[in-house]
Amino acid sequence: xxxxxxxxxxxxxxxxxxxxxxxxxxxxxxxxxxxxxxxxxxxxxxxxxxxxxxxxxxxxxxxxxxxxxxxxxxxxxxxxxxxxxxxxxxxxxxxxxxxxxxxxxxxxxxxxxxxxxxxxxxxxxxxxxxxxxxxxxxxxxxxxxxxxxxxxxxxxxxxxxxxxxxxxxxxxxxxxxxxxxxxxxxxxxxxxxxxxxxxxxxxxxxxxxxxxxxxxxxxxxxxxxxxxxxxxxxxxxxxxxxxxxxxxxxxxxxxxxxxxxxxxxxxxxxxxxxxxxxxxxxxxxxxxxxxxxxxxxxxxxxxxxxxxxxxxxxxxxxxxxxxxxxxxxxxxxxxxxxxxxxxxxxxxxxxxxxxxxxxxxxxxxxxxxxxxxxxxxxxxxxxxxxxxxxxxxxxxxxxxxxxxxxxxxxxxxxxxxxxxxxxxxxxxxxxxxxxxxxxxxxxxxxxxxxxxxxxxxxxxxxxxxxxxxxxxxxxxxxxxxxxxxxxxxxxxxxxxxxxxxxxxxx
Numbered sequence: 001x002x003x004x005x006x007x008x009x010x011x012x013x014x015x016x017x018x019x020x021x022x023x024x025x026x027x028x029x030x031x032x033x034x035x036x037x038x039x040x041x042x043x044x045x046x047x048x049x050x051x052x053x054x055x056x057x058x059x060x061x062x063x064x065x066x067x068x069x070x071x072x073x074x075x076x077x078x079x080x081x082x083x084x085x086x087x088x089x090x091x092x093x094x095x096x097x098x099x100x101x102x103x104x105x106x107x108x109x110x111x112x113x114x115x116x117x118x119x120x121x122x123x124x125x126x127x128x129x130x131x132x133x134x135x136x137x138x139x140x141x142x143x144x145x146x147x148x149x150x151x152x153x154x155x156x157x158x159x160x161x162x163x164x165x166x167x168x169x170x171x172x173x174x175x176x177x178x179x180x181x182x183x184x185x186x187x188x189x190x191x192x193x194x195x196x197x198x199x200x201x202x203x204x205x206x207x208x209x210x211x212x213x214x215x216x217x218x219x220x221x222x223x224x225x226x227x228x229x230x231x232x233x234x235x236x237x238x239x240x241x242x243x244x245x246x247x248x249x250x251x252x253x254x255x256x257x258x259x260x261x262x263x264x265x266x267x268x269x270x271x272x273x274x275x276x277x278x279x280x281x282x283x284x285x286x287x288x289x290x291x292x293x294x295x296x297x298x299x300x301x302x303x304x305x306x307x308x309x310x311x312x313x314x315x316x317x318x319x320x321x322x323x324x325x326x327x328x329x330x331x332x333x334x335x336x337x338x339x340x341x342x343x344x345x346x347x348x349x350x351x352x353x354x355x356x357x358x359x360x361x362x363x364x365x366x367x368x369x370x371x372x373x374x375x376x377x378x379x380x381x382x383x384x385x386x387x388x389x390x391x392x393x394x395x396x397x398x399x400x401x402x403x404x405x406x407x408x409x410x411x412x413x414x415x416x417x418x419x420x421x422x423x424x425x426x427x428x429x430x431x432x433x434x435x436x437x438x439x440x441x442x443x444x445x446x447x448x449x450x451x452x453x454x455x456x457x458x459x460x461x462x463x464x465x466x467x468x469x470x471x472x473x474x475x476x477x478x479x480x481x482x483x484x485x486x487x488x489x490x491x492x493x494x495x496x497x498x499x500x501x502x503x504x505x506x
Contacts, residue, residue: 002280003304003315005324006191006211006355007254007273007464008333009263010343011184012453013361014415015270018146018182020044022262022271026186029261030248035240037103037128040141041247042186042262048157048179048395049144053099056233057158057347063093064231065194065350066287074288074351076198078229088200093228101139103128129239147180159398179392181361183399186262187234187247188346188354189213191278191302192287195246198229203244211355212249220244231350257466259458272452273462274331275324276355277304277315287351292402295348302353303338306331327465332452333357340441340449342411344400359453360400360408362415364392379420379435386412414439418453421446 026042045051059065063078078084078093087093106123114121125134144153154160189206193213196204203219204226206212215226215235222242226235235246250260258264263271279302286298304311306328315325328334336343336359343357362382369385386393386409393412397405417439424432425447436446452460 001304001311001314003277003311003318003320004208004211004280005320005328006189006276006278007249008189008211008276008337008355008357009186009260010272010274010333010336010357010359012270012272012359013181013183014359014363015268015453016044016182016184017268018044018046019267020142021265021267022184025265026247026262029250031245035238036236036245038097038100038141039236039238039245041234042184043141044182044184045142046145046147047181047183047399048154048160049147050153050156051183051185052101052141053095053233054139055099055156055158059231059350061093062095062228062231062233064229064233065352066192068288068290068351072288072290074192074284076194076229077231078198078225084198084200084225088223088225091224091228094224095227095233097129098139101141101143102134102137104134104137159395162398163394179364179395181364183358184262185232185234185346186356187213187249188232188352188356189247189249190355191283191299191353192351194229194231194350194352195226195235198225199223200225207251210251210254212251212254213246214248214251215244215246217241217243231347231352232354254464255466257464259462259464263462269456269461271461272332272336272456273464274333275306275328275463275465276331276334276337277306277311277320277328278302279304283353287353292349293404295351296345296401296404296407299345299348299353300338300341303334305338306334321465323465327463330463332456332461332463335448335452340414340445342414342449342453344407344411346400347402348400349402358400359415360396360411362412362419365389365412365416366419379417379438382416382420383413386416410439414441417441418446418450422450422454 023040023042023044027040030041031039040052043052051057055061059077065077066074067077069075076084104125105128106125108123110121110123125137126132127134147154189212191211193204193206196206196213200223201219201221203216203221205214205216207214220243222237222244224237224244226244227233227237235244238245253260259273263273282302286302287295289295289298306312306325312325337357343359345354345357348354365382365385368389369381374381393405393408397403397408401407417435421432421435421443424430431443433443436443441449
């Protein structure tokens with residue numbers, strides 16, 4: 001067992017209101033500069049929909065992620081090393097700017113500097129990359145927000161195309177009546193990142209201290225193989241610097257114990273940050289299981305119980321500090337993923353082992369029950385609706401469990417039971433333990449899950465240690481550079497200390 005730490009995120013999709021505050025604050029903090037006009041490290045998509053970039057889930061087109069060979073090993077979906085070498089200078093799987101959108105601004109000076117006259121001045125749209133005027137804006141990063149243009153663009157959703165043969169025209173009814181939810185997306189900081197393995201220059205790396213995937217800007221040569229190999233299309237090319245860029249998980253904030261910008265500014269308070277302990281020796285085997293439906297449980301098996309004394313001992317032996325172990329024990333992410341098992345990974349079939357998980361939304365089912373004139377909070381009504389409304393369940397399963405509807409059913413039943421159980425308490429009625437037992441939980445666990453998902457304070461939602469900095473300060477105090485016992489002081493040349501494979505960003 002090789003214990004490692006990962007800073008992970010969980011999002012409760014039922015609480016996302018689609019306000020895009022997270023996207024705007026991330027944009028202002030990280031990509032508000034030349035060369036990144038079209039780049040959104042964090043974006044919020046309305047589903048069903050094509051997403052950003054368009055049809056990013058169509059891996060038959062983009063060749064992102066991993067695939068399992070006949071021998072049971074994993075290889076990049078983009079092909080062998082020889083094939084990728086042949087595509088190095090002309091990558092056919094690389095998204096074009098039109099797949100994202102043509103970024104634009106307006107000629108505001110025509111409004112502010114226009115002389116007095118009889119004609120009303122106008123501000124034409126202008127391409128921010130080329131400076132050329134745009135006659136007609138045809139797409140944007142959030143073009144189909146709130147199912148805008150769903151009749152035209154919705155059927156092009158790769159997931160809708162996949163399940164269309166089964167649901168037929170009923171998917172149209174769901175579009176127009178009740179089935180819609182928001183999906184915030186950012187880099188998944190995977191345990192088995194395809195972008196890192198595909199980089200020819202070795203510029204991309206995963207930090208061993210917190211699992212954050214970063215790009216070494218000095219090492220990057222702009223080959224862009226990482227862009228096509230990332231199945232989530234969350235690696236971008238800066239056309240101004242000629243370097244790859246991606247979500248950094250706000251590592252300068254994480255290092256001092258602060259949450260990411262998107263988490264800090266989330267209006268719905270639907271994001272959770274915490275530390276996960278996992279067995280690095282199990283990752284390769286878990287990602288290579290034959291049946292795609294087994295990918296979710298196999299990833300769960302990689303996670304270690306931070307309350308287990310044997311795990312704690314192995315973690316200490318691996319150099320993990322007590323502050324990180326305490327954060328792992330208090331982690332809301334671990335509770336949602338492993339304890340209550342209500343969070344699911346995004347497209348586990350890509351075999352990258354993503355570490356940004358989602359609590360699937362129950363709202364489409366609740367709204368449908370309420371719209372039919374029935375009680376949308378009653379456990380029996382919700383359980384029956386989950387079993388009857390197959391379109392939302394099948395769609396969610398294609399996104400979160402590689403098509404395994406049984407897992408999504410179990411999660412939705414657990415969420416529905418929590419709503420029904422807590423409603424009785426809030427109305428002053430007796431606790432009904434049969435509701436909790438029906439989904440394999442106790443009444444106490446129901447109340448704990450409710451507190452975490454509904455009313456948790458910031459210190460409960462974001463449990464991020466800052467031990468790395470404290471350790472560095474303690475090391476400086478213990479061994480000042482003028483101390484003759486310091487190895488750097490004894491040797492005028494650069495000394496390589498035995499710190500293991502850890503890489504840190506500049």
